Amino acid sequence: MHEKIRLELIIERMALKRACRILETAGVSGYTVLPALSGYGRGSRWQRDRDLSASQDMVVIISISDESPIRNVLLKLHELLDQHIGILNIARVEVLRPERF
């Protein structure tokens, strides 16, 4: 097994393109976007499909890459999260095929 860094960013859908641009510019090898269904935070619940604009929907971006590009994006993503709703975490993970990342 080979060690990599996994980045998980839960962010509002409207900021998705901004987050993806930051990841791509920093040279991460790839990412996957998933829809978030519902959640709870700061004393209130949120859920998808609340309104037709879908402006309050949240998405999850998962990226597994080498440590260097992930470290490169953290400052920019921090700036993005100063403006937009979201949370970010990173973790060390093991992958089977390192050439994929």
Next chain:
Amino acid sequence: MDQMLATLLSPMVLFFVLGLSAALLRSQMTIPEAFAKGLAIYLMMAIGLKGGVEMSRSDFSLQVWTVLAAGIVLSFCLPVIAFAFLRWTSKMDRIDAAATAAHYGSISIVTFVAATQFIRSAGLESSGYMVAVAALMEAPAIITALILAQRGQKKAPSVAGSESGELYREVLLNASIVVLVGALAIGWVTGESGMERISPFFVDPFQGVLCLFLLDMGLSAGRGLRQGWRQLDFSAVAFGLYMPLVSAALGGAIAWSLGIQAGDTALLMVLAASASYIAVPAAMRLAMPKAKPSIYLTLSLGVTFPFNLAVGIPLYLYFANLIQG
């Protein structure tokens, strides 16, 4: 009074009330997101096509151009009034007040669609070009709101990852504008012969689809109220009720000065009075991410939309008849 009662007891309003009540009572009933979006596109296509066909029958007179221009000016100016009221009467900060004002300068296409049905059932005529007025009134308010939010403030640095032109793409090429303007153009080009071929899909089922859509709108409004009411104080809720009346009065005064027919006057009042909850919330998340959606969305969808549907439209129709009757 009869007109107001007829509106309140119409299937459209009753289905909306059903959805609103179900959400407030925490019913598990939902309409799938993709289906609701499909219904919205259907309604915008139908109203755009109908407007385009009516436009193909008439000439573009100077009055038509004047009404189109009046719609744009209204949309630019209404946020200034809304912003001033919010800053004077509520505790909202500049960003929240500007974002909320943008919603009240833009329009609600569903309120417009419902109003066209009520106008028709009242035996009045409305012009096809009013659909173009609706499309033109979607975006200008956003620009005014951005100016209001930034006035007297240091220029904020651009948000990380943002790209030049992304806000304008969101504002000018959102689904409402693309479908509405596109269907209007297709209806205008193909005329009555084109409409005849597709009328079994776009004309006959229209009212039934509108009922289904308003059921979903009721659910959305109820859910929004249930989750967001804590963010609204008395002055904000009052704003959601008096601002449509102020805007409708302004729209009515402009319609009176232009001498347009009663049905068009009512529609201009409805467009001025309605608040956006599709195009503007999305634009605000990009342009003013610090503004709280629980304030502006709850106000426009949970307070002003039900008010306009149940009370506002018959009231505007009554005054439109009084002005131009």
